[in-house]
Amino acid sequence: MVGAGPGDPELLTLKAVKAIASATVLLVDDLVNDAVLAHAAPNARIVYVGKRGGCASTPQAFIEKLMVSEAQRGEQVVRLKGGDPFVFGRGGEEVEALQAAGIVVRVVNGITAGLAALTSLNVPLTHREHAHGVVFVTGHAKPGDSGTDWVALAHAAHQAKLTLVIYMGVSGAATIQSALLQGLPSDTPVAIIQNASLPSQRHAVATLATLYDTLQSERLGSPSVIVVGNVLHGLQAAHAADASLALRAQG
């Protein structure tokens, strides 16, 4: 189980590169940059198991069965997942399925998207002045699950000074925004970072009050992480100064 990082192939770990090179079969998720596969052996079999070209994603049970059957046939299987395998993306479930089948599993960390996204803006996840901790949280719950309690999280983030890093939050952004506003000040800085670490990366800086409007006006979509918290305050100040200069320039 190998973390392919957020996109930039230079962010792979050396352990990941070694594992990819030793694989005879690679099962690849859709957020994995193809450039990472340059490390694969020329005769390795590459199976895409993510949703490409708008197709429904390969059912999870099928992926798990395929991993087990390939491993049982003696293949050296590498399951490549975007970011870190154990930050969302169901890596935990896959490891359980493999272990239940008696397959020996090793997990190799990758740089998770939320970390790479903030770092690309030179913003830390924690800061002695602004954030005592960080929460990686999903905006997308399992069907039937009531999902994240955003109001409780907002209160906790405010009281305990936590940075919120929201994955899979784009489609639910309006709901998340209005719930977070019940516990966090409306001028709390927000950043939305799309395609972090890739040449196509784009981002916007906003406040909690303008989160959804900014997503719309900047046409930011998936995959993006939404970061909420005072660690962004320097970036937001610079952004506000830029905007006022631009306004003055316009006369």
Ligand code: SAH
């Ligand atoms: N295991 C992955 C997360 C999988 S969940 C990791 O550790 O990064 C998929 C979500 O991750 C996306 O909806 C998006 O919120 C985020 N994501 C993945 N790659 C991204 C990227 N390059 N830029 C911004 N967000 C990304």
